[in-house]
Amino acid sequence: MAETHSLQDLQQPAVSSKVFIQRDYSSGTICRFQTKFPSELESRLDKQQFEETIQTLNNLYAEAEKLGGKSYLEGCLACLTAYTIFLCMETHYEKVLKKIARYIKDQNEKIYAPRGLLLTDPIERGLRVVEVTIFEDRSIGSGR
Amino acid sequence: MSQMHHATLDHHHHQQQQQQQQQQQPGQYNQICTRTSSCGSPAPAEGSEPPSCPAHRSRNPRRKWQVFPGRNRFYCGGRIMMARQTGVFYLTLVLILLTSGLFFTFDCPFLASNLTPAIPAVGGILFVFVMGMLFRASFSDPGVLPRATPDEAADLERQIDSAGCSRPPPRTREVLINGQTVKLKYCFTCKIFRPPRASHCSLCDNCVERFDHHCPWVGNCVGRRNYRFFYLFILSLSFLTIFIFAFVITHVILRSNRTGFLSALKDSPASVLEVVVCFFSVWSIVGLSGFHTYLISSNQTTNEDIKGSWSTKRGKDNYNPYSYGNILTNCCAALCGPLPPSLIDRRGLIQCDTPHTVSQSNGTSSNSYASTQLHSHMCDQDQCIQSTKFVLQAAATPLLHSDPVVLAPLPGKTTTLGGPCAYLAPTQPSLPSCGGDVLTLRDAAVDSHCHHHLHHHHHHHHHHFVSPEETPCTTPQGALPCPAHLHLHPQPHPPVPSPATLYDPASQDALHEDSVRGLVKLSSV
Numbered sequence: 001m002a003e004t005h006s007l008q009d010l011q012q013p014a015v016s017s018k019v020f021i022q023r024d025y026s027s028g029t030i031c032r033f034q035t036k037f038p039s040e041l042e043s044r045l046d047k048q049q050f051e052e053t054i055q056t057l058n059n060l061y062a063e064a065e066k067l068g069g070k071s072y073l074e075g076c077l078a079c080l081t082a083y084t085i086f087l088c089m090e091t092h093y094e095k096v097l098k099k100i101a102r103y104i105k106d107q108n109e110k111i112y113a114p115r116g117l118l119l120t121d122p123i124e125r126g127l128r129v130v131e132v133t134i135f136e137d138r139s140i141g142s143g144r
Numbered sequence: 145m146s147q148m149h150h151a152t153l154d155h156h157h158h159q160q161q162q163q164q165q166q167q168q169q170p171g172q173y174n175q176i177c178t179r180t181s182s183c184g185s186p187a188p189a190e191g192s193e194p195p196s197c198p199a200h201r202s203r204n205p206r207r208k209w210q211v212f213p214g215r216n217r218f219y220c221g222g223r224i225m226m227a228r229q230t231g232v233f234y235l236t237l238v239l240i241l242l243t244s245g246l247f248f249t250f251d252c253p254f255l256a257s258n259l260t261p262a263i264p265a266v267g268g269i270l271f272v273f274v275m276g277m278l279f280r281a282s283f284s285d286p287g288v289l290p291r292a293t294p295d296e297a298a299d300l301e302r303q304i305d306s307a308g309c310s311r312p313p314p315r316t317r318e319v320l321i322n323g324q325t326v327k328l329k330y331c332f333t334c335k336i337f338r339p340p341r342a343s344h345c346s347l348c349d350n351c352v353e354r355f356d357h358h359c360p361w362v363g364n365c366v367g368r369r370n371y372r373f374f375y376l377f378i379l380s381l382s383f384l385t386i387f388i389f390a391f392v393i394t395h396v397i398l399r400s401n402r403t404g405f406l407s408a409l410k411d412s413p414a415s416v417l418e419v420v421v422c423f424f425s426v427w428s429i430v431g432l433s434g435f436h437t438y439l440i441s442s443n444q445t446t447n448e449d450i451k452g453s454w455s456t457k458r459g460k461d462n463y464n465p466y467s468y469g470n471i472l473t474n475c476c477a478a479l480c481g482p483l484p485p486s487l488i489d490r491r492g493l494i495q496c497d498t499p500h501t502v503s504q505s506n507g508t509s510s511n512s513y514a515s516t517q518l519h520s521h522m523c524d525q526d527q528c529i530q531s532t533k534f535v536l537q538a539a540a541t542p543l544l545h546s547d548p549v550v551l552a553p554l555p556g557k558t559t560t561l562g563g564p565c566a567y568l569a570p571t572q573p574s575l576p577s578c579g580g581d582v583l584t585l586r587d588a589a590v591d592s593h594c595h596h597h598l599h600h601h602h603h604h605h606h607h608h609f610v611s612p613e614e615t616p617c618t619t620p621q622g623a624l625p626c627p628a629h630l631h632l633h634p635q636p637h638p639p640v641p642s643p644a645t646l647y648d649p650a651s652q653d654a655l656h657e658d659s660v661r662g663l664v665k666l667s668s669v
Contacts, residue, residue, distance in 0.1 A: 075480030
């Protein structure tokens with residue numbers, strides 16, 4: 001077991017802290033996150049970059065929850081087929097969630113990981129927060 | 145479960161020392177405890193399944209529904225989710241099946257041959273629709289919000305503490321939505337600020353989004369994800385009830401035209417039962433449908449309507465900020481809007497993040513993968529909840545007071561140790577407390593979570609209305625017990641350990657033993 005310890009230590013950079021970006025309920029119950037730049041990230045990240053990420057996420061969630069012709073059609077069709085249609089195809093919301101997961105992965109690889117940060121998909125936190133894990137700055141283990 | 149606890153005693157010894165050094169980071173406590181709590185006996189089975197616990201109790205990887213902290217029941221491997229009390233749901237099922245069955249067996253042959261076969265056909269379609277909607281409403285996740293991870297909870301606690309006794313009170317947040325000020329309350333059980341329109345269901349012990357009400361007839365909460373199914377169920381059921389009522393009466397009338405009233409009743413005795421059931425159901429179900437139609441058109445929840453949140457009686461300028469303005473949009477949004485997926489991921493596999501919990505004990509870090517952390521914390525919650533419930537049951541029965549397992553050499557713990565329930569570990573002492581000298585559980589640092597279980601267990605109803613948030617910073621720290629609510633609040637400072645107990649600073653289930661001790665004291669008072 002001692003061997004496992006040291007092996008893991010080498011592979012994983014230490015987590016120094018976590019920042020949680022809370023939901024912004026000013027537009028009602030739709031899923032939006034606050035774009036306020038947390039002070040803990042000031043040393044690691046551009047404010048603009050961060051805001052862009054959060055804004056894109058907000059736009060994607062808005063797209064998922066949008067009320068419009070397409071969503072009504074899907075709802076009615078589903079009702080008529082007694083919701084069995086969702087055994088074959090996935091809902092619009094689920095499609096957008098997959099898109100969001102891809103976007104976050106992409107952002108992590110390109111922007112956040114090189115800076116020793118990690119964004120967690122909000123869906124894994126029940127759409128409550130965007131969790132940003134800040135890793136210790138290590139010469140060996142930085143950038144996953 | 146108790147064997148597992150005891151088995152982990154030794155395992156904790158060496159962990160303990162390292163743990164004490166990490167009091168600063170709340171997340172770490174749980175990592176360490178996760179490893180030992182959910183990962184059973186200290187069997188060195190590490191090599192077998194790398195992504196899972198080094199020694200988990202069962203060979204099968206567990207799914208998240210098995211460690212779900214709410215009071216729900218799961219069937220079909222987590223696919224079906226219902227409330228704990230399902231008795232009334234079976235009654236609903238029996239009533240519908242019985243009445244419809246009798247209709248199709250006794251009345252339909254006559255009606256089909258004498259009037260038109262469309263009658264049983266339409267009846268059949270209605271019946272299938274009603275059952276479909278009932279099952280959908282009963283079995284789906286109403287929109288449960290998963291509880292906060294320990295890191296999140298700690299972060300929120302920090303924020304709340306730093307706010308101090310300011311306006312608004314620290315455990316509420318005010319948000320301006322569409323021009324209306326809405327208060328967001330902090331949920332003590334789920335450790336989150338509830339989104340607007342969410343509410344904590346005391347029966348299911350979950351926060352539910354857009355909480356409408358808990359329906360015993362359907363055996364589930366009605367919330368964001370199943371409101372449309374519930375509405376369609378009661379709507380179609382009203383049509384079905386009226387349909388059956390009308391056609392049974394028609395049947396009896398037609399028969400009595402031929403053979404006289406009494407012989408008609410003798411020929412089809414089931415009709416009487418059907419008429420009686422339908423007659424009494426019609427009033428309530430049609431009434432309920434009408435009420436919910438009104439709610440949908442004004443985009444309110446039952447909860448809001450009952451509380452009069454948006455009523456103009458509260459104030460001239462009070463209006464519903466969620467309404468879209470016109471009835472049609474409100475209806476479409478409620479019934480045909482996008483259906484969000486379940487946030488609780490019932491069928492996901494729990495993965496305990498072994499390497500990091502171990503490496504933590506060397507003081508390096510907590511987990512690196514947030515998702516695994518979530519999973520492992522679910523293990524913790526499970527342990528705490530299972531144990532606490534076990535403890536409650538034990539304490540409730542006088543016979544069990546002498547249970548040696550429960551009162552075994554109670555391993556103590558330092559009060560600064562997190563333990564599996566330490567969602568609020570470092571900031572515990574700041575919780576408002578009613579004193580309650582006599583009724584305290586020993587450990588100040590870890591009890592609030594378990595308190596809530598005790599609290600809920602005994603006073604489901606009260607949680608909603610009497611919560612610690614209503615006791616702001618000015619609560620006296622005197623020795624006033626709060627027997628009415630069984631508020632077993634922690635003392636602000638770790639008390640002197642009782643000489644009767646052996647303190648073995650190694651076990652995470654000291655928490656549970658302490659809870660038991662407290663309850664034993666309580667029940668002997």
